[in-house]
Amino acid sequence: MLTVDDVDLDLGILKISDSKNHNDRLVPLSKTMLIRLQRYSEQVHSSGSHEFFFPGYKEKPMTLGNVYKNFRRFLWKAGISHTGDGPRVHDFRHTYCVFKLREWAEQGKDLMVLIPLMRTYLGHQTFNETAYYLKWTADVFPDIRLKLERYCEGIIPEMEEFQ
Incomplete structure (x- = not known):
């Protein structure tokens, strides 16, 4: 649900709003994660303005279901079995x-x-x-x-x- 405005690619800080326990907080990014997000942003956001940093279908936010399905697909490709108990994204x-x-x-x-x-x-x-x-x-x-x-x-x- 991060918006483009929530991701400061100059300072390397994420603004997390209304998350666990309804808290807002600032989360610093590691140098390697900042570089990855800068590259991602150049590729995804260069074609125009997006409201969400990780846009989903038709410019809507990426859903938890989409994240989960992709995670399961990555596990499968890596040869890691997935049971009902995990591994989980969390x-x-x-x-x-x-x-x-x-x-x-x-x-x-x-x-x-x-x-x-x-x-x-x-x-x-x-x-x-x-x-x-x-x-x-x-x-x-x-x-x-x-x-x-x-x-x-x-x-x-x-x-x-x-x-």
Whole structure:
């Protein structure tokens, strides 16, 4: 549903309106994504003005059904089976979060500073919504859990058993 005006190809920022939890936010683009979107825009928008950045049939916005059908087609061509449980387009969001947390942990960055940034980037309202991704990293990347436990040690006291 992004309009052409929502995509700033000079600054590399997307304006996301009324998305998750009815939030508006600005999302910075990576350099590689910005280059891809600039090339895409040159090809698609050079012939005239379009209201939607990703126009669908008859200048209407691309539908979720169209995105899903194309995603299934790409999976098929790549030889990846698709069950009713996935993979789904939304899984890219989850994968991004898990791998970004791993990258930050490996670089020794302060996760307690960066997780709130991720929260804003994702449009979450609470820390717990974003902390959900930490659960996924615990099994795959246990070093993240250990670093957070070291950082947060003593903040939440251990419960002693009552006799």
